[in-house]
Amino acid sequence: MIKVTNLSKVFRTEEIETTALNGVSFEIKDGEFVAIMGPSGCGKSTLLNILGLLDSPSGGSYELLGTEMSGMKERERTHFRKGNIGFVFQSFNLIDELNIYDNIELPLRYLNIGAAERRQRVTDIMKRMSISHRAKHYPQQLSGGQQQRVAIARALVANPKLILADEPTGNLDSKNGREVMTLLTELNADGTTIIMVTHSPKDAAVAQRTINLFDGQIVSDVKNEL
């Protein structure tokens, strides 16, 4: 369960102050698939980064999986993130110098999982994502759709309870985008909680609920029609 209470975020540079989030509150149940929409600059990525423990709020509080996050020490946050959260970005964010196998294995190395189990888990997830034949290739040798499959495999390999996806189909053509959405739907059917930022009403319709942001505030939070 995720509980967000009056969350705010202000970015301060020398001259300028930007309020990216302004009093955001909501709850998300385990196993829910929620889409976040809104115009460019309204705070979607900021919200996702805070939920994913990649950034900290300026005010408010939030619980992930029953644990309060604000005030948690940096080391604990990193540990919590690596053990519980999988991130998928629009830009894939694979490491160019590592082959596909090593990219996917990385989160397991961070968690100090033994070699035999690492091999098993990476092999399994590559099979599931239909990318086994790409193990020795490098990211630049793959198409965008294939790179996003690898990025999803990397997000999943540590069995996270929560997947955060920031415009996961944003750099993909419509066929690859649909495949990525199918994968996310299957994961959700298996019980993974998913929060996905998207500009596409079609992609949002796959989720069970849509939260609309405008100017750092929630303007609507509605169940999607089936």
Ligand code: ADP
């Ligand atoms: P979205 O993902 O909805 O397009 P963002 O969350 O990326 O929007 O950004 C929300 C607002 O915060 C924007 O005005 C953006 O310019 C600002 N912002 C985001 N990140 C930073 C940062 N690191 N420093 C300063 N301003 C930022």
Ligand code: MG
């Ligand atoms: Mg964004």
